[in-house]
Amino acid sequence: MPSDQQNRTDLDYAVDIVLCVDATLSMKPTLDNVKHSALSFPGRLVQEMATKGRGIRSLRLKVIAFRDFGDRAEDALVESQFLRIPAQVDEFERTVSALGPDGGGDAPESGLEALAVAMHSDWETGLDRRRHVIVMFTDAPAHRLGDPRQTRARTYPQSVPGSLDELFALWGHAQNRGSLMENSAKRLLIFAPEEYPWADIADDWNNTLFFPSTAGEGLEEWEMDEIIATIASSL
Amino acid sequence: MKLGEVVKGYEIITRPSNANAGKCLWAFARKEGADFFVKEYLDPKRPRPDSMGTVSDKKRRLAECRRFELHHEKLSRLLRADHLHAGNIVLAKDFFAHGTRYYKVTDRIDAADATPAELSPEDRNVLLHTLCESIALLHECGMVHGDLKPENVLLHRPEGSDLHIAKLIDFDDAYLSGEPPAADTIGGNPYYGAPEWLSYLRGDNGIRGEQLTTAVDLFALGLLIHSYLIGTAPGFPVRFDSPAAAVLAGEALELDPKLTSDWTALLASLIQVDPAKRPRIGEVLSLLNSARPPVRRAARSRVRINLTGRVPV
Numbered sequence: 001m002p003s004d005q006q007n008r009t010d011l012d013y014a015v016d017i018v019l020c021v022d023a024t025l026s027m028k029p030t031l032d033n034v035k036h037s038a039l040s041f042p043g044r045l046v047q048e049m050a051t052k053g054r055g056i057r058s059l060r061l062k063v064i065a066f067r068d069f070g071d072r073a074e075d076a077l078v079e080s081q082f083l084r085i086p087a088q089v090d091e092f093e094r095t096v097s098a099l100g101p102d103g104g105g106d107a108p109e110s111g112l113e114a115l116a117v118a119m120h121s122d123w124e125t126g127l128d129r130r131r132h133v134i135v136m137f138t139d140a141p142a143h144r145l146g147d148p149r150q151t152r153a154r155t156y157p158q159s160v161p162g163s164l165d166e167l168f169a170l171w172g173h174a175q176n177r178g179s180l181m182e183n184s185a186k187r188l189l190i191f192a193p194e195e196y197p198w199a200d201i202a203d204d205w206n207n208t209l210f211f212p213s214t215a216g217e218g219l220e221e222w223e224m225d226e227i228i229a230t231i232a233s234s235l
Numbered sequence: 236m237k238l239g240e241v242v243k244g245y246e247i248i249t250r251p252s253n254a255n256a257g258k259c260l261w262a263f264a265r266k267e268g269a270d271f272f273v274k275e276y277l278d279p280k281r282p283r284p285d286s287m288g289t290v291s292d293k294k295r296r297l298a299e300c301r302r303f304e305l306h307h308e309k310l311s312r313l314l315r316a317d318h319l320h321a322g323n324i325v326l327a328k329d330f331f332a333h334g335t336r337y338y339k340v341t342d343r344i345d346a347a348d349a350t351p352a353e354l355s356p357e358d359r360n361v362l363l364h365t366l367c368e369s370i371a372l373l374h375e376c377g378m379v380h381g382d383l384k385p386e387n388v389l390l391h392r393p394e395g396s397d398l399h400i401a402k403l404i405d406f407d408d409a410y411l412s413g414e415p416p417a418a419d420t421i422g423g424n425p426y427y428g429a430p431e432w433l434s435y436l437r438g439d440n441g442i443r444g445e446q447l448t449t450a451v452d453l454f455a456l457g458l459l460i461h462s463y464l465i466g467t468a469p470g471f472p473v474r475f476d477s478p479a480a481a482v483l484a485g486e487a488l489e490l491d492p493k494l495t496s497d498w499t500a501l502l503a504s505l506i507q508v509d510p511a512k513r514p515r516i517g518e519v520l521s522l523l524n525s526a527r528p529p530v531r532r533a534a535r536s537r538v539r540i541n542l543t544g545r546v547p548v
Binding site: 008009010011012013055128129164165168169173174175176182183184187200203204205206207208209212229230233 | 237252253254255256257260277278279280282286287288292295296298299334335336419420425433436437438475476477479480481483484
């Protein structure tokens with residue numbers, strides 16, 4: 001990102017990526033891999049983009065760790081700010097390194113809440129071209145939105161809608177004006193089992209890539225290099 | 236789609252990937268003993284009656300899907316597989332919706348592991364000739380490929396031949412000359428993109444869609460031919476991200492001195508900033524015809540290569 005040498009004629013490309021990471025106990029075998037991959041992410045991404053002739057003028061990464069509002073409200077969802085890379089790479093590394101598997105309670109987790117919070121991020125709106133990517137890593141289904149066992153938690157985010165239909169409306173499509181995200185810029189990558197709601201979302205939501213894993217077996221079948229390449233290709 | 240799934244009779248035989256494909260997933264598939272390339276689009280998705288969203292929202296999405304289908308039907312009508320010169324253009328064999336998703340199927344082309352710059356002059360001439368004939372057909376139909384780059388030119392060596400031909404793929408970013416998609420949705424590659432494409436995308440200098448013509452492909456072709464002949468694209472100052480950005484800033488791209496004077500003159504014309512001054516594809520073909528090395532009898536292949544891609548009658 002040679003901002004000092006920026007040329008007036010170059011294409012100014014902005015990339016915002018939100019990593020939603022399931023940090024419950026069941027993710028323990030996988031979390032280290034996800035963290036390792038996230039840490040190598042900034043360098044790999046810039047390298048991949050340069051290979052394609054796309055200089056990234058602005059790269060920001062954000063991490064949302066989620067667990068289960070119904071199990072433990074205090075750390076059910078922890079969200080970083082967008083961190084500008086490379087200027088804030090140390091803070092990004094600290095944020096990722098601090099992720100530890102804990103809690104979760106029953107099998108479904110608060111993945112939909114994490115997705116809703118990710119969609120409400122303050123996405124870059126300037127520059128010539130933008131890519132806004134949400135990456136979901138989880139080994140579990142999600143609680144239904146509006147479930148009182150979740151919504152009554154004192155830390156439950158106000159911005160989360162009451163149903164999957166309402167969340168879909170916020171995702172939107174090319175003909176929808178109420179979308180939170182720019183249609184041509186947005187991508188959702190889901191690394192999750194074929195359980196509620198991930199397969200349904202992949203069916204109905206545009207610009208969504210679903211990479212199903214076997215339920216209860218974490219994300220082992222996805223090599224981390226493959227995941228990074230997949231994310232880079234989505235840019 | 237996923238590995239092992241059968242989509243409208245096509246069995247998916249490789250794990251779907253989005254490698255080099257920003258707007259789709261792709262995989263290889265098999266049907267009735269033949270192998271195919273299957274592409275699944277990310278947008279639009281066709282809602283089912285029980286899909287998410289309100290009734291009116293589903294109507295809007297279905298209308299968008301119909302526009303998407305019409306676009307593909309229009310391209311298929313313009314560029315027909317039975318056209319006399321369409322033999323080296325890899326066109327859709329099938330286009331359909333399955334569930335909520337759209338798919339396009341083409342023949343599977345096994346790309347040869349070869350580097351154009353390392354081929355013999357005769358072989359490279361055949362390669363370039365077949366590529367340019369395909370582009371000529373597109374332009375004759377008034378179409379801009381819109382995403383000419385090495386990944387979209389498959390090097391193919393027909394069975395029993397020692398020569399390579401070019402198979403042109405991926406027409407998803409194609410548009411009618413002078414009628415490109417909106418600036419925020421137009422496809423293309425930042426490295427091979429023409430200066431006017433870059434300006435259009437950036438909204439510079441009031442550039443309008445009608446200025447994006449078949450000349451867009453010729454700029455990319457100039458870069459491609461240089462790579463095929465020399466092994467690298469023309470040089471440009473490192474402070475720029477792409478050749479087009481350099482050219483727009485008034486910098487001349489650096490052509491390799493090993494090129495013949497004919498090629499130097501032609502490539503310099505192809506990669507100039509003003510699209511109106513770029514030669515047409517016919518001029519590139521003329522140079523290829525005049526530069527075709529004499530065929531040595533002893534080395535002549537017994538397999539006939541269809542240079543024009545013309546479908547045998």
